[in-house]
Amino acid sequence: MAAYYPTFYDRFKCRAADCRHSCCRGWEIDIDEETAKKYLGFPPSLGERLAQAIVSDGDTYSFRLTEDGRCPFLNGAGLCDIITEYGEDALCDICREHPRFYEFIGENELRGLGLSCEAATALLLGEKELRFTDGTNEYDLASLIRNVTGKRLPRRAAFSPPAHPETMRAVLDLFSQTEPIDERWSEELAALRRNISSTVRAARNYRRICDRAAYNRVFQYILYRQLERINDAPLRRLARYAAVCTCFVFLLDACGAGTAGAARRFSEQIEYSTENVDIILDGIPNP
Numbered sequence: 001m002a003a004y005y006p007t008f009y010d011r012f013k014c015r016a017a018d019c020r021h022s023c024c025r026g027w028e029i030d031i032d033e034e035t036a037k038k039y040l041g042f043p044p045s046l047g048e049r050l051a052q053a054i055v056s057d058g059d060t061y062s063f064r065l066t067e068d069g070r071c072p073f074l075n076g077a078g079l080c081d082i083i084t085e086y087g088e089d090a091l092c093d094i095c096r097e098h099p100r101f102y103e104f105i106g107e108n109e110l111r112g113l114g115l116s117c118e119a120a121t122a123l124l125l126g127e128k129e130l131r132f133t134d135g136t137n138e139y140d141l142a143s144l145i146r147n148v149t150g151k152r153l154p155r156r157a158a159f160s161p162p163a164h165p166e167t168m169r170a171v172l173d174l175f176s177q178t179e180p181i182d183e184r185w186s187e188e189l190a191a192l193r194r195n196i197s198s199t200v201r202a203a204r205n206y207r208r209i210c211d212r213a214a215y216n217r218v219f220q221y222i223l224y225r226q227l228e229r230i231n232d233a234p235l236r237r238l239a240r241y242a243a244v245c246t247c248f249v250f251l252l253d254a255c256g257a258g259t260a261g262a263a264r265r266f267s268e269q270i271e272y273s274t275e276n277v278d279i280i281l282d283g284i285p286n287p
């Protein structure tokens with residue numbers, strides 16, 4: 001089996017207490033069964049707290065989040081009590097692996113770092129060019145796709161900032177059909193749609209000054225993450241999915257979220273929900 005990953009992959013380092021958008025809050029944290037059972041057998045000092053913090057329906061386990069949506073083990077210093085008491089080896093699979101993702105195409109593994117993580121987004125945006133490696137050779141996205149799928153990336157598959165109000169409106173309408181990650185998401189999206197003329201104005205102004213190379217890296221990386229769907233969706237459609245998603249990032253960015261903030265917000269809303277990815281993929285009009 002060959003494993004491919006972006007060349008910045010090994011430079012990832014969690015920002016821990018310095019992270020402004022910690023992955024330890026804002027979404028459900030599932031615990032794999034083996035770890036959940038291990039937790040439930042811990043000695044009373046932390047074991048009792050763990051037992052109270054685990055919710056189970058018999059088949060699945062997750063942490064009972066606090067009222068403000070935080071993992072109950074995220075302490076006031078922004079660190080994890082499970083790590084400080086038991087070390088990193090005690091973490092459940094999701095907490096140990098996040099933000100890494102692993103996708104498979106036949107015998108090939110595609111690894112990456114999810115853009116919901118601010119450290120991962122900073123790495124992608126900090127690159128001059130998005131390159132991938134299998135540990136020996138380096139590839140651009142088109143040659144990686146050829147190696148792994150035997151298909152050619154359409155020559156015109158690149159991101160172009162939206163120019164037309166109808167395109168912007170259609171993208172915002174499509175994203176508003178996705179299942180919201182939190183209330184703030186719905187409110188922000190509603191504001192962009194309600195004030196569509198200022199959204200359009202901001203996007204048109206931003207077209208002139210945005211970093212197009214950075215946007216192409218975002219486009220390519222979004223496409224890379226969905227390549228494992230190649231057997232269900234033609235490459236052309238996946239490229240359109242990536243273009244629409246990058247257009248959404250662009251609109252958020254143009255309206256003040258910043259490129260990193262917009263990419264991070266897009267990713268946590270869409271890329272961690274198969275249903276939301278499906279909604280976007282299915283909702284893209286045919287060319």
Ligand code: SF4
Binds near residue numbers: 013
């Ligand atoms: S979002 Fe990324 S940098 Fe922040 S705590 Fe999670 S893994 Fe670390």
